[in-house]
Amino acid sequence: MKAVGVTPRQREVGILEYPAHGLQHDDEVRIRTIDMGICGTNREICTFVYGDPPVGSDYLVLGHEAMGEVVEVGSGV
Numbered sequence: 410m411k412a413v414g415v416t417p418r419q420r421e422v423g424i425l426e427y428p429a430h431g432l433q434h435d436d437e438v439r440i441r442t443i444d445m446g447i448c449g450t451n452r453e454i455c456t457f458v459y460g461d462p463p464v465g466s467d468y469l470v471l472g473h474e475a476m477g478e479v480v481e482v483g484s485g486v
Contacts, residue, residue, distance in 0.1 A: 413447075414468040415454055422455050425468055435485030446474035 414425040432439060451471045454460035462469045 412470045413472065414470045415457070415460060416468045417457055417460065417462065418467065420457055422471075425470070432481060432483050435483040437483045438479050438486055439481035440475075440477035441480045442475055442477045444476045445472040447472055448474060 410427055410429045412425050412427075413422070415422050451473075454469065454471065460469050
C-alpha cells in the first residue's frame with residue numbers, strides 16, 4: 410500500500426510504502442481509496458509544528474477526507 414506521510418523526527422514528507430494486511434477483527438472493513446482530500450490541517454502538519462504519529466509508529470499518514478469503495482467486510486459488520 411502507498412500513502413502520503415510525515416516522519417516528524419526526520420522532518421520528511423513523502424510517499425510511504427508498507428504491506429497490506431487482512432482484516433484482523435470481525436468489525437473491520439477494507440476500503441479502496443478512490444480520492445483523497447488534503448486540507449489545511451494536513452498542510453500545517455507538514456510544517457512540523459504539530460502532529461504526532463500513533464504510538465509505536467515513526468510516521469503519520471496524511472488525509473482524513475476520503476472517498477472510497479468497501480471491498481471487504483468482517484463477519485460482524
